[in-house]
Amino acid sequence: MAEASPPEAPVEAAAPARGFRARLWDSDVFWSWRHHPVAIVSSLVALTLILAAVLAPWIAPHDPFNPATLQLMDGFTPPGEAAMSGTVYRFGTDDQGRDLLSTILYGSRVSLFVGFAATLFSMTLGVSLGLFAGYRGGLADTIIMRVADVQLSFPAILIALLIFGVAQGVIPPNKQESMAIWVLIFAIGLANWAQFARTVRGAAMVERQKDYVSAARIMGVPGPSIAFRHVLPNVLGPVLVIATISLALAIIEEATLSYLGVGVPPTQPSLGTLIRIGQRFLFSGEWWILFFPALMLILLALSVNLLGDWLRDALNPKLRQ
Amino acid sequence: MFAFILRRLLQSLIVMLAVAFIAFLMFRFVGDPVEGMMGVDARLSDREALRDRLGLNDPFYMQFWTFVKNAVQGEFGISYRLQQPVTQLILSRLPATLELAVVSASLALIVGVTLGVFTAIHGRLPPSTRETLLALGAVLGAGVAFHLLGGGSLLWTLGGGAAVFVSTAFWAKRFFSQAIMAVSLVGVSLPTFLIGIGLIFVFAVEMKLLPSFGRGQTVQVWSGWSTGFLTKSGLLSLILPAVTLSLFQMTLIMRLVRAEMQEVLRSDYIRFARARGLPESKINFRHALKNTLVPVITITGLQLGSIIAFAIITETVFNWPGVGSLFVNSVQAVDVPVMAAYLLFVALVFVVINLIVDLLYYLVDPRLRVDGRAGRT
Amino acid sequence: ETLRWARASDALTLDPHSQNQGVTHNFAHHIYETLVDRAVDGSLTPRLATEWYVKEGEPSVWVFKLRHDVKFHDGADFTAEDVVFSLDRARSEHSNMRQLHSAIESVTAVDDHTVEVKMTGPSPLYPNNLTNTFVMDKGWSEAHNLQSVQDYAAGEDNYAVRNANGTGPYILDSREVDVRSVLKRNEAHWAETKPQVTEIIYLPIAENATRIAALLSGEVDLVQDVPVQDIERLKGTAGLKVETGPENRIIYFGYRMDDKPLKSSNVTDKNPIADPRVREAMHLAVDREAIRRVVMRGNSLPAGVAMPPFVHGWTPELDAFPAPDPERAKALLAEAGYPDGFSVTLDTPNNRYVNDEAISQAVVSMLGRIGIKVTLASRPVAQHSPLITGDNTDFYLLGWGVPTFDSAYIFNDLIHSRTGHFGAYNPSGYADPALDAKIESLATEVDVEKRDADVAEIWAQVQRDRVLLPIHNQLLAYAMKENVTLAVHPENQPLMTTVTYGQ
Amino acid sequence: MTETSDVRTPVLSVRDLVVDFPLRRGNFRALHGVSFDIAPGEVLGVVGESGAGKSMTGAAVIGLLTPPGRITSGEVYLQGQRIDQLPEAEMVKLRGKRIGMVMQDPLTSLNPLFTVGQQLIETIRQHLPLNEAEARARAVSLLEEAGIPRAAERIDSYPHQFSGGMRQRVVIALAIAADPELVIADEPTSALDVSVQAQVIKVLKKLCESRGAAIMLITHDMGVIAQIADRILVMNAGRIVESGPVGQVIRHPREPYTIKLIDSIPTLNRDPGAPVPAEAAAPEAAAQDAYVRVENLTRDFSLGGGGSFFGRLFGGESRIFRAVNDVSFSIRRGETYGLVGESGSGKSTCAKMIAGLIPPSSGRIFVDGADVWSAEGLASRRRNVQMIFQDPYASLNPRWKVGSIVAEPIRALKLTSSRAEIEDRVADLLRKVRLDPVAMRKYPHEFSGGQRQRIAIARALSTQPAFIVCDEPTSALDVSVQAQVLDLMSGLQEEYGLTYLLISHNLAVIRQMANDVGVMRQGVLEESGPVDEIFDHPKAEYTRMLLDAVPDLDKVA
Numbered sequence A: 001m002a003e004a005s006p007p008e009a010p011v012e013a014a015a016p017a018r019g020f021r022a023r024l025w026d027s028d029v030f031w032s033w034r035h036h037p038v039a040i041v042s043s044l045v046a047l048t049l050i051l052a053a054v055l056a057p058w059i060a061p062h063d064p065f066n067p068a069t070l071q072l073m074d075g076f077t078p079p080g081e082a083a084m085s086g087t088v089y090r091f092g093t094d095d096q097g098r099d100l101l102s103t104i105l106y107g108s109r110v111s112l113f114v115g116f117a118a119t120l121f122s123m124t125l126g127v128s129l130g131l132f133a134g135y136r137g138g139l140a141d142t143i144i145m146r147v148a149d150v151q152l153s154f155p156a157i158l159i160a161l162l163i164f165g166v167a168q169g170v171i172p173p174n175k176q177e178s179m180a181i182w183v184l185i186f187a188i189g190l191a192n193w194a195q196f197a198r199t200v201r202g203a204a205m206v207e208r209q210k211d212y213v214s215a216a217r218i219m220g221v222p223g224p225s226i227a228f229r230h231v232l233p234n235v236l237g238p239v240l241v242i243a244t245i246s247l248a249l250a251i252i253e254e255a256t257l258s259y260l261g262v263g264v265p266p267t268q269p270s271l272g273t274l275i276r277i278g279q280r281f282l283f284s285g286e287w288w289i290l291f292f293p294a295l296m297l298i299l300l301a302l303s304v305n306l307l308g309d310w311l312r313d314a315l316n317p318k319l320r321q
Numbered sequence B: 001m002f003a004f005i006l007r008r009l010l011q012s013l014i015v016m017l018a019v020a021f022i023a024f025l026m027f028r029f030v031g032d033p034v035e036g037m038m039g040v041d042a043r044l045s046d047r048e049a050l051r052d053r054l055g056l057n058d059p060f061y062m063q064f065w066t067f068v069k070n071a072v073q074g075e076f077g078i079s080y081r082l083q084q085p086v087t088q089l090i091l092s093r094l095p096a097t098l099e100l101a102v103v104s105a106s107l108a109l110i111v112g113v114t115l116g117v118f119t120a121i122h123g124r125l126p127p128s129t130r131e132t133l134l135a136l137g138a139v140l141g142a143g144v145a146f147h148l149l150g151g152g153s154l155l156w157t158l159g160g161g162a163a164v165f166v167s168t169a170f171w172a173k174r175f176f177s178q179a180i181m182a183v184s185l186v187g188v189s190l191p192t193f194l195i196g197i198g199l200i201f202v203f204a205v206e207m208k209l210l211p212s213f214g215r216g217q218t219v220q221v222w223s224g225w226s227t228g229f230l231t232k233s234g235l236l237s238l239i240l241p242a243v244t245l246s247l248f249q250m251t252l253i254m255r256l257v258r259a260e261m262q263e264v265l266r267s268d269y270i271r272f273a274r275a276r277g278l279p280e281s282k283i284n285f286r287h288a289l290k291n292t293l294v295p296v297i298t299i300t301g302l303q304l305g306s307i308i309a310f311a312i313i314t315e316t317v318f319n320w321p322g323v324g325s326l327f328v329n330s331v332q333a334v335d336v337p338v339m340a341a342y343l344l345f346v347a348l349v350f351v352v353i354n355l356i357v358d359l360l361y362y363l364v365d366p367r368l369r370v371d372g373r374a375g376r377t
Numbered sequence C: 001e002t003l004r005w006a007r008a009s010d011a012l013t014l015d016p017h018s019q020n021q022g023v024t025h026n027f028a029h030h031i032y033e034t035l036v037d038r039a040v041d042g043s044l045t046p047r048l049a050t051e052w053y054v055k056e057g058e059p060s061v062w063v064f065k066l067r068h069d070v071k072f073h074d075g076a077d078f079t080a081e082d083v084v085f086s087l088d089r090a091r092s093e094h095s096n097m098r099q100l101h102s103a104i105e106s107v108t109a110v111d112d113h114t115v116e117v118k119m120t121g122p123s124p125l126y127p128n129n130l131t132n133t134f135v136m137d138k139g140w141s142e143a144h145n146l147q148s149v150q151d152y153a154a155g156e157d158n159y160a161v162r163n164a165n166g167t168g169p170y171i172l173d174s175r176e177v178d179v180r181s182v183l184k185r186n187e188a189h190w191a192e193t194k195p196q197v198t199e200i201i202y203l204p205i206a207e208n209a210t211r212i213a214a215l216l217s218g219e220v221d222l223v224q225d226v227p228v229q230d231i232e233r234l235k236g237t238a239g240l241k242v243e244t245g246p247e248n249r250i251i252y253f254g255y256r257m258d259d260k261p262l263k264s265s266n267v268t269d270k271n272p273i274a275d276p277r278v279r280e281a282m283h284l285a286v287d288r289e290a291i292r293r294v295v296m297r298g299n300s301l302p303a304g305v306a307m308p309p310f311v312h313g314w315t316p317e318l319d320a321f322p323a324p325d326p327e328r329a330k331a332l333l334a335e336a337g338y339p340d341g342f343s344v345t346l347d348t349p350n351n352r353y354v355n356d357e358a359i360s361q362a363v364v365s366m367l368g369r370i371g372i373k374v375t376l377a378s379r380p381v382a383q384h385s386p387l388i389t390g391d392n393t394d395f396y397l398l399g400w401g402v403p404t405f406d407s408a409y410i411f412n413d414l415i416h417s418r419t420g421h422f423g424a425y426n427p428s429g430y431a432d433p434a435l436d437a438k439i440e441s442l443a444t445e446v447d448v449e450k451r452d453a454d455v456a457e458i459w460a461q462v463q464r465d466r467v468l469l470p471i472h473n474q475l476l477a478y479a480m481k482e483n484v485t486l487a488v489h490p491e492n493q494p495l496m497t498t499v500t501y502g503q
Numbered sequence D: 001m002t003e004t005s006d007v008r009t010p011v012l013s014v015r016d017l018v019v020d021f022p023l024r025r026g027n028f029r030a031l032h033g034v035s036f037d038i039a040p041g042e043v044l045g046v047v048g049e050s051g052a053g054k055s056m057t058g059a060a061v062i063g064l065l066t067p068p069g070r071i072t073s074g075e076v077y078l079q080g081q082r083i084d085q086l087p088e089a090e091m092v093k094l095r096g097k098r099i100g101m102v103m104q105d106p107l108t109s110l111n112p113l114f115t116v117g118q119q120l121i122e123t124i125r126q127h128l129p130l131n132e133a134e135a136r137a138r139a140v141s142l143l144e145e146a147g148i149p150r151a152a153e154r155i156d157s158y159p160h161q162f163s164g165g166m167r168q169r170v171v172i173a174l175a176i177a178a179d180p181e182l183v184i185a186d187e188p189t190s191a192l193d194v195s196v197q198a199q200v201i202k203v204l205k206k207l208c209e210s211r212g213a214a215i216m217l218i219t220h221d222m223g224v225i226a227q228i229a230d231r232i233l234v235m236n237a238g239r240i241v242e243s244g245p246v247g248q249v250i251r252h253p254r255e256p257y258t259i260k261l262i263d264s265i266p267t268l269n270r271d272p273g274a275p276v277p278a279e280a281a282a283p284e285a286a287a288q289d290a291y292v293r294v295e296n297l298t299r300d301f302s303l304g305g306g307g308s309f310f311g312r313l314f315g316g317e318s319r320i321f322r323a324v325n326d327v328s329f330s331i332r333r334g335e336t337y338g339l340v341g342e343s344g345s346g347k348s349t350c351a352k353m354i355a356g357l358i359p360p361s362s363g364r365i366f367v368d369g370a371d372v373w374s375a376e377g378l379a380s381r382r383r384n385v386q387m388i389f390q391d392p393y394a395s396l397n398p399r400w401k402v403g404s405i406v407a408e409p410i411r412a413l414k415l416t417s418s419r420a421e422i423e424d425r426v427a428d429l430l431r432k433v434r435l436d437p438v439a440m441r442k443y444p445h446e447f448s449g450g451q452r453q454r455i456a457i458a459r460a461l462s463t464q465p466a467f468i469v470c471d472e473p474t475s476a477l478d479v480s481v482q483a484q485v486l487d488l489m490s491g492l493q494e495e496y497g498l499t500y501l502l503i504s505h506n507l508a509v510i511r512q513m514a515n516d517v518g519v520m521r522q523g524v525l526e527e528s529g530p531v532d533e534i535f536d537h538p539k540a541e542y543t544r545m546l547l548d549a550v551p552d553l554d555k556v557a
């Protein structure tokens, strides 16, 4: 027997790194991040926005969520001009005299949390069910997809109303306020899983036919493991696209729901609610009430989507170099 | 395959039953219809009597049962709000919605797929920092320039900026595809409402080119179907809502196509197709595209369904007399018969669309077909 | 001239007796006519009835003399039979107008042009209830099986919902619900002066911004329901003008003031608002002027009493309100035993009145400054109203229009304790049997002076006990092309017959 | 360089070609200055170690290197015209029309969503001025020429409905559809049985003779080289180590690598020095112990219409095609059963049914006494059965690193959970199939065809399962690596008593490895029995024909 002499030129001499930190630093995804300016920039932007939101109580010049500190007469002050009370607000004030900068910072906390958590929730639920349906087929597929049909037939708003109604019956009143945000996340997440599920299912049905899945089946890899570890990475492309796009959607949906009286009260406006309020002043000249929150949302959506694009590429070995 | 379709139709009955059930479960959280139906100074006893008569005091499963019993006989009742038969109301609103949905879905599909393929080919590499900054700079710069020169309002400047930006971007395809990717994101990160109003402002108020609301003049084609396709004002009215509605889906489809395309373009059969000497266009639009279709079909189907069903915001903004705005008004007025019948209709739409989508899978991908027929043991 | 008239919502039905709702009545007024009409100042004016009086010797019978030579759109003559038929129909079981006619015992046609309405008792204010009760043609109605109002709960369809035959100045030409209705001038109308508008195109446009855009782009001529924030811009636009005027509607806050603990408060053993000092403090905390200037952009009349100035019983003294005094308010709270304030939830609608949610927010912040921590719960009106009628709120915002222009209308629903058909919108728990009795007697009191005195007394007590916390009267704004002129109607029911063209 | 100095301009001329892959961990040079010419009408055989850069050379010539690979330096001339720097638009015009290419992986080269016919017709019409019907006629004749029986019937099938060899023939048909001047054939016959192989070679040869085309034939099969090539090029590690006329190189190899290569060529006749198959070692006692038993196995496929919309949707006019017809055989424990036969005769289908991937239409399969298609059979199969797929590339998850791929069976059976241990084991396995353990951190697409096949083999062997179904396990391997892999397989068999079902077109491999052999043709098992008996005294006509068609190195003049 010929001795095992590696025939290839050993280009990659470095031994694989050991240790978690080193492995992470060395991992392809991280490497790709380090060499991808857009990824760096957009993750910095996203991080800044998130940090700013998290640190709002410490860095915001005012506390817009404390109604007692608001000066109604300062309402509609343009950015940079002195208000009635003499205060100068950098981003101006809204119709209640709230400092827009502070309100955006505070409001982003709710929006970001709800947006990310709801998207994550619907993604997890949708992807799991979709994989299961697509990989298993048969009865599981039928049931899951018909449930999806039912879900699709209801607009998010109605689903949320139902969940809130039920929650109000189930959760004791003194807990309701603190639970509201979770109910909100649950509602939005539940309203959006079907598109993940159907997309993943379609793609999984295609992947299931391929030989690498057969190979895994022969090896005795259990079904769920095949679905998640083999099929999922191969259908992740569309999932990431939908997920990143859903984020902005979830933030806006949250605003719709608070308009319907579910979720956070209008005295603590989220980013979406701020935009909704700002829309009223489109024709009347107070552009800043809409402009800054919308800008914030666009920045957020942009950075998250660009990050998603990068991640999609980074996770695909063929696109990486 | 006929058995398959038959089975699906049977399942759809169950779906619709479930939808109706959940609907009745949730109606009591939407509000009290009697509030809207009675004058403010109606007596409490009269309200109570009306509530009784409407069956609102029954437990929801009784209401559900009554509804199902009537629905089976094709009887969906009379709208609380408009006092007209529900079936007739929905049918009269359907043409408007369907026309809008078809136009905007086609628009989204055609433009989205084209741009998706385009960006997949030209923008394989993600934009560099310089390009991103350049893109942003171009938008803002052009906006500011417009602002200084024209002194117009903000929307104008941004609109003009975007136009300049897009046209200059045409100089460089690669740059252009990055630009499309970035700009398209603005389309999905802003609420539809804002986009709609923005378009109205630019094209109706400032330029006075297009109507700001409504369907324009419609023509009765055959009994019950009024179309806006046959008149100039009807077609003009269609433009803004269709664009607004399709923007989101266009972006979604575009990004999906792009994501999938990039992957497919790296596959061996595409390489071999090149080796066979097929022209780029054929490789991209025939070979590669078809392999990206499964997720695209899925999403398009879902989106078409939701346009037909819930084009609520667009229809409201443009005062489009479709089923979406009917639904909004019904929810606001807690018009239970309309909501219930309407949700059933939506369920039907989704069941049918998803059935078609599943059939299209078989059409697109022969490998699924075999599996579907030979069946699993 | 053709007038394209846009407003926020459509008439719900053409059947004039089935809905008691402003927009529906407003539309119907162009096609159908009432016996009496109300002038802009609130006084009654003749329409199909030329005169009306209480029958001599029979204090509970009203006599109406009818106009001659009036024809329905289909050519039929207008007679007393039609009035009898219409009044009977309006008080039939499924009519939403029947409250207004609940005191009728019978209606009879004395001759072709005289009708007698016999009431169950003296009803001095009855004609006020007729301003929205329209007259249909008996023959036409019977031909189409319209003797009674549609019972849609039972799934009945009704011809009158989509077809109309009135005596009014305009004839229905075509109608698509929620989309557009076209009315043509009735050339055979009895009035001497023909309205200048020959054709009305009525366009419901729900979205504020779209409606304004339609005016800006020249696609409509007249927009009702102009959002306050857009008034300035429209005024400044060449070729457009805005008419403003007070609406007959008061915006106020109500609260639970009985002894049961509030549901939403941190004070769980008693009701802080039951303490008059707390209510006083709340009144003192509210800065109505700031609300007017910022929230309403100057478009409101701050009010000290829960009654629009149009209403009979209004006096400037009642309407006076104290300057806001947070310091004093705080002191009062401390005095009442709440130096750190308390918490409570405020329910507000967000799609019903002008800037309703914003008003509530402003008040939340004002109350916050004196230490009352208010949680704001904002909902669409369809979910908000049931809270009030169902006694499920501690603190709420509501608006109240007074179609009869009489204080009794306010007392009946907002002040009278919740018994029988009184107090439908009074979840305050405020109950004073003596006051209730006084309110009930107003309906039958024929002695005008005595009645006025009673009204004043009731108001005095209401103000003293601070049963309601009034904020302001809304202003209405109509925007239109410069060459169109239309005055604001206090009940927001403008008639296009009053539109004039030219400067 | 001046082309005019030659009397006849070479069709293809490659000068100092260097191909680099700038990878994350450094630059990888796949080709280190390769130069060669091919004259008109000449067939250049390219042989060499798997991973030597043969396919890379072909891809570089036609301008289809996979990114990030690129030509760093060097020149490529087609008929004297420099083409390596042509803009993409110009290259497109050359491809297919003037340069035909057969890619190494025929199974992934066809678009799965189009029928074979559609792909042929569009290629033909792209290059030749024919209408739809004419193109179709030509497509059918091309397929027939390439040895697909009843081509007119099968042309509307989708690629997945074709067997490996049939797909390879389609790819060849596609490459020569426009009568190109230069054909780059990368392992065009690896999945073909010897008789079809002979036919394909004839077609290529005809192209040379009639049109003066040049052929660059990359192959591992020295027999094929001997049969068709005029000159031979031996590559190793990105360099050309030797070249010259075929007879000369084979008979008098100069370079040590070439010598080793030629030494490794297995022959059909039993090599006295070769390890004797386990049969001799195992006592007769094992004979009655049939580990795998296949009884009356039959499998039908419906051939769906690629035709009309409804035809495709509802499959109304689908015909039944019997791919496997009443096949019975058994394999004793610890032995190897060879399955040979015509391409498209149902071997892979059998293999898949035995591995439990597709259900048989009728018949039963027992592995270790349990019915594979019953519930308990399913469970036991998990532990005991492995499969090497005919298409190794498709059987590797493209998103996984090779390390995880090879380790998967170990993880699935939870043989060990220590990360380091698994890593060591994988490295060891990779070394055994002659791959650098660095490969662990790469993805399947970064490998050559033969390397991928070895990854698949390493995976199958990683847990020493009791039974391995090997569907053409060495088709993409050069003879020296093949020898090593076969050694490894028989070594494991001796050590652990593994049982193999070995499908191969290489009769020499079968002879070397198998105890028993079955010969299949058109779904039917023509004959079955001990390998020596059948190879030395074939009874069936087909077997005899097959054995005769084996190209013989000795015939090289």
Ligand SMILES: Nc1ncnc2c1ncn2[C@@H]1O[C@H](COP(=O)(O)OP(=O)(O)OP(=O)(O)O)[C@@H](O)[C@H]1O
Binding pocket: A008, D021, D028, D030, D048, D049, D050, D051, D052, D053, D054, D055, D056, D057, D066, D067, D068, D069, D104, D445, D446, D447, D448, D449, D450, D451, D476, D477, D478
């Ligand atoms: N995309 C890639 N990225 C990195 N390295 C690659 C890539 N493709 C091929 N290689 C490497 O290039 C070398 C040459 O590959 P090539 O495909 O030319 O081999 P080959 O001679 O055709 O071998 P085989 O006979 O196995 O097909 C191999 O070592 C392989 O690992």
Ligand SMILES: Nc1ncnc2c1ncn2[C@@H]1O[C@H](COP(=O)(O)OP(=O)(O)OP(=O)(O)O)[C@@H](O)[C@H]1O
Binding pocket: B370, D160, D161, D162, D163, D164, D165, D166, D191, D193, D301, D302, D303, D321, D323, D342, D343, D344, D345, D346, D347, D348, D349, D350, D390
């Ligand atoms: N899914 C399928 N649908 C229809 N026909 C199929 C399908 N799979 C295989 N066949 C047909 O079955 C026959 C046997 O195929 P199989 O793959 O078993 O051949 P094989 O003996 O492995 O050939 P090769 O040596 O070329 O790989 C072929 O004619 C093929 O076209």
Ligand SMILES: [Mg+2]
Binding pocket: D054, D055, D056, D104, D186, D448, D449, D450
């Ligand atoms: Mg190769």
Ligand SMILES: [Mg+2]
Binding pocket: D163, D164, D165, D347, D348, D349, D390, D471
């Ligand atoms: Mg095979």
